[in-house]
Amino acid sequence: MSTDIMKDPQPIRLVFELARADHPRLYDDLIRFHKGTKRVNRLRVLAYDGLLAQSGVFAGMRRDLPLQPSGSGAQEGSGEVTNDIFAPAIDG
Template structure:
């Protein structure tokens, strides 16, 4: 097995702490669940949906789409890019005191 194949098969493990001041909406959503599997699954779901929303906004429109499909793709998205960005921001390294 090559190094790339070994890396791709390894699970990703995360351990992080979050306070309400870091991201109030995400904190309030996650705190509804007890520690453990349910909370982890909720975070996994939110991260997946945020990734899908981010990819949806970047998807190019193919020239072979029907007129109805093309107009549906150009319809205003119900996903607010600023809000979707908070999902990505939640996984950024927290700023330390004194960082600008």
């Protein structure tokens, strides 16, 4: 990226067509919203979450690190379910 782009970032305008046959799950999720702001915001959230998942910010979602479930199979009500709340923060 050039420094000129970083100094004066211009908004990106996207206009695209999505057919259900191309991506049924994405289409079904987006079609729940009427045309407009809510649908656009939902697409933004999905895109950003996808970017975070791709870069490995979400635990267990990196391609090079397999998800490691608890060996004991935590049961509802056990303390194992909440142990990760006190884990170190996720830094990108």
